[in-house]
Amino acid sequence: AQKVTQAQTEISVVEKEDVTLDCVYETRDTTYYLFWYKQPPSGELVFLIRRNSFDEQNEISGRYSWNFQKSTSSFNFTITASQVVDSAVYFCALSNTSGSRLTFGEGTQLTVNP
């Protein structure tokens, strides 16, 4: 069985602070994919990144960066110099190669205050 745990239910920061969202996953598969999605108040899930289990290279995209550590089964997401528009619920998700079924964590509500 697959499982994704996002231990931080809510995080509140002040604008321009850096913030890291934690994600820990469980799977018996050797090949799998990890994702991050953003869900603003409008409700639509916005795709942010996909990472496969063979690629542990960290990735940076503008103010966003992701740290994938297979040894600790973690795929953490950092927002640098946070902005009010970053306020949303962020979901970490896991899938295996037998299908594109996504297993989501419970999400982290990020609030960035001006």
Place this chain on the structure above:
Amino acid sequence: DAGVTQSPTHLIKTRGQHVTLRCSPISGHKSVSWYQQVLGQGPQFIFQYYEKEERGRGNFPDRFSARQFPNYSSELNVNALLLGDSALYLCASSLRGRLGYEQYFGPGTRLTVT
């Protein structure tokens, strides 16, 4: 290009009724998945269809059914509605049905059962 579209946006039904939700994938995408998101939780996988065939089913009762049409659009049907079926129903499309292709989500249909 248009993203994933879903209809209707909102729906109010009474217990015991039946509901049909519709989804049109991104042009060129052949896989459609359905998720249920109860307030405050992460999305839960219901079905995946690829090339008009069911490729995956989540842990939902037989009251839930779906199908995919030749143009790759999809319908989710729920019979004998219960109060607990109140949720945001999300449709996602992807290019393929496997190999961890990223899924792009529609805005969802918010179903309220009274």
